[in-house]
Amino acid sequence: DAGITQSPRHKVTETGTPVTLRCHQTENHRYMYWYRQDPGHGLRLIHYSYGVKDTDKGEVSDGYSVSRSKTEDFLLTLESATSSQTSVYFCAISGVDRGFAGELFFGEGSRLTVL
Amino acid sequence: AQSVTQPDIHITVSEGASLELRCNYSYGATPYLFWYVQSPGQGLQLLLKYFSGDTLVQGIKGFEAEFKRSQSSFNLRKPSVHWSDAAEYFCAVGDRGLTFGKGTHLIIQP
Numbered sequence: 001d002a003g004i005t006q007s008p009r010h011k012v013t014e015t016g017t018p019v020t021l022r023c024h025q026t027e028n029h030r031y032m033y034w035y036r037q038d039p040g041h042g043l044r045l046i047h048y049s050y051g052v053k054d055t056d057k058g059e060v061s062d063g064y065s066v067s068r069s070k071t072e073d074f075l076l077t078l079e080s081a082t083s084s085q086t087s088v089y090f091c092a093i094s095g096v097d098r099g100f101a102g103e104l105f106f107g108e109g110s111r112l113t114v115l
Numbered sequence: 116a117q118s119v120t121q122p123d124i125h126i127t128v129s130e131g132a133s134l135e136l137r138c139n140y141s142y143g144a145t146p147y148l149f150w151y152v153q154s155p156g157q158g159l160q161l162l163l164k165y166f167s168g169d170t171l172v173q174g175i176k177g178f179e180a181e182f183k184r185s186q187s188s189f190n191l192r193k194p195s196v197h198w199s200d201a202a203e204y205f206c207a208v209g210d211r212g213l214t215f216g217k218g219t220h221l222i223i224q225p
Contacts, residue, residue, distance in 0.1 A: 041217060
């Protein structure tokens with residue numbers, strides 16, 4: 001299994017509070033991604049990173065920011081959580097060097113509930 | 116922009132029967148295509164992938180998929196399903212990150 005660890009795995013928070021999810025990889029891969037999964041929507045890309053300090057927006061980036069100060073860590077921050085951000089969040093890394101289009105390996109997910 | 120359509124939200128198949136899950140994609144160039152499986156409460160596991168070459172690709176757990184450029188399809192097949200195949204299946208096309216379909220929920224009847 002790819003060495004991807006997400007933390008926390010479960011979190012319940014209140015509307016308006018900041019939340020940070022962490023993704024840590026031990027594979028030294030360049031590309032990292034944050035997705036959210038919601039019933040009826042599949043997985044949607046929030047943000048991605050193609051190197052330290054190099055990030056870009058995905059399909060559903062509003063309300064989210066990311067940072068990558070080290071190759072192994074990719075942080076997803078909700079500055080002010082809303083109920084619409086209740087979801088399961090998956091981190092992924094690229095398994096082969098095909099740039100952005102390579103196969104992804106996924107973490108186990110972080111379930112976030114915003115009350 | 117690329118997109119993926121999985122027309123079937125739910126499919127019910129009897130154990131031992133054959134399976135075909137449909138996937139249609141929209142992409143401007145030669146696509147990189149993937150099928151993933153997700154068991155309840157789990158992350159996604161790669162079943163198979165297509166980058167180039169032979170249009171019939173073999174994956175894990177006895178699955179295969181065929182790339183048909185003329186139909187913009189990448190359907191997943193298995194000759195004989197097992198109860199353990201019950202899961203959510205996602206088709207994806209590669210670009211800046213992968214774009215996923217909404218998934219097909221596979222139910223196996225005894």
